[in-house]
Amino acid sequence: REIERGQERERQREREMTEREREQRERERKRRDREKKRERGDRQFDLWDSDDVPVPRKELLQKVKGVDALVCVLTEKIDAELLDAAGPNLKVLSTMSVGFDHLSLEELKKRGIRVGYTPDVLTDSVAELTVALLLTTSRRLIEATHEAKSGGWGTWRTLWLCGYELANSTVGILGLGRIGVAIAERLKPFKVKKFIYTDVAPRPELASLIDAEYVSMDELASQSDFLTVCCALTPETKDICNKDLFSKMKNTSIFINTSRGGVVDQEDLYEALSSGQIAGAGLDVTVPEPLPTSHPLFTLNNCVILPHIASASYSTRNAMSALAANNLLLGLKGQPMIKELKL
Numbered sequence: 617r618e619i620e621r622g623q624e625r626e627r628q629r630e631r632e633m634t635e636r637e638r639e640q641r642e643r644e645r646k647r648r649d650r651e652k653k654r655e656r657g658d659r660q661f662d663l664w665d666s667d668d669v670p671v672p673r674k675e676l677l678q679k680v681k682g683v684d685a686l687v688c689v690l691t692e693k694i695d696a697e698l699l700d701a702a703g704p705n706l707k708v709l710s711t712m713s714v715g716f717d718h719l720s721l722e723e724l725k726k727r728g729i730r731v732g733y734t735p736d737v738l739t740d741s742v743a744e745l746t747v748a749l750l751l752t753t754s755r756r757l758i759e760a761t762h763e764a765k766s767g768g769w770g771t772w773r774t775l776w777l778c779g780y781e782l783a784n785s786t787v788g789i790l791g792l793g794r795i796g797v798a799i800a801e802r803l804k805p806f807k808v809k810k811f812i813y814t815d816v817a818p819r820p821e822l823a824s825l826i827d828a829e830y831v832s833m834d835e836l837a838s839q840s841d842f843l844t845v846c847c848a849l850t851p852e853t854k855d856i857c858n859k860d861l862f863s864k865m866k867n868t869s870i871f872i873n874t875s876r877g878g879v880v881d882q883e884d885l886y887e888a889l890s891s892g893q894i895a896g897a898g899l900d901v902t903v904p905e906p907l908p909t910s911h912p913l914f915t916l917n918n919c920v921i922l923p924h925i926a927s928a929s930y931s932t933r934n935a936m937s938a939l940a941a942n943n944l945l946l947g948l949k950g951q952p953m954i955k956e957l958k959l
């Protein structure tokens with residue numbers, strides 16, 4: 617009877633366990649497994665087996681000690697502190713992202729660490745989301761569903777919830793790369809009249825794919841009906857979308873950013889949106905991330921904010937993780953990675 621009572625107590629404990637406790641128990645089991653493999657001398661993989669990122673910094677600094685290679689995502693800052701904590705064994709870094717502003721390239725280069733990243737596989741997904749965000753913003757879809765649900769839908773009114781359409785418009789691309797081209801290809805069937813772009817220099821090969829004209833930053837601002845930011849975040853592009861740019865835009869224009877929040881001065885954007893200097897903005901990226909729910913941008917009807925989901929489709933995230941893993945394994949074998957950054 618004592619055994620039965622013990623078993624019943626165990627079953628009761630199981631029932632009362634929360635999902636988090638179960639996850640914790642599973643992590644502990646995997647950790648013990650890895651420990652055993654380490655003792656046997658097998659190649660070991662230490663995994664942050666949770667969707668909760670960033671990994672607490674203290675724990676990350678502890679766990680990276682002595683590793684030969686590291687896979688990371690864009691929430692982890694890979695800087696001198698982390699590389700010092702990892703130590704001289706670390707020779708390969710593989711980030712599951714196309715952006716690499718979270719990596720200190722100088723420190724990586726100094727230490728002779730090779731770096732893999734995941735361009736191309738996410739281009740379609742990011743372009744698709746950018747188009748969705750652009751249409752959501754320009755046709756005021758969030759406001760519209762809110763009105764429909766909350767009783768604001770009265771009789772049909774001529775100018776109610778009017779927005780701006782792509783047909784006959786000029787679309788500007790700030791930073792023309794693979795993603796900018798993919799966005800333009802998707803927008804073309806909406807009868808866009810003209811594509812223009814700016815970059816540090818003309819990019820004729822890419823531009824010819826979408827028949828886009830190279831213009832100055834000022835011309836991009838003043839001519840675009842839709843301005844979409846596709847450049848990487850670098851010291852040169854930080855806050856490049858600021859008061860100066862917004863003040864030259866039309867008050868009917870829509871600003872879209874699916875690159876990095878750091879390219880936008882958010883105070884200047886708030887001013888431009890709330891004063892009517894520009895018509896609307898759609899952002900998939902902000903500073904910081906997550907953007908606090910008390911942030912003034914959330915108070916604006918003409919600002920649509922998404923939680924950095926441009927590459928978030930099942931197939932793309934699978935492709936990104938496979939590419940990140942393969943980059944890492946090739947790097948470990950001393951072979952060329954599939955996608956490697958030139959440092």
Ligand SMILES: O=CC(=O)O
Nearest residue numbers: 690712713714715
């Ligand atoms: O933002 C997403 C990425 O850089 O992959």
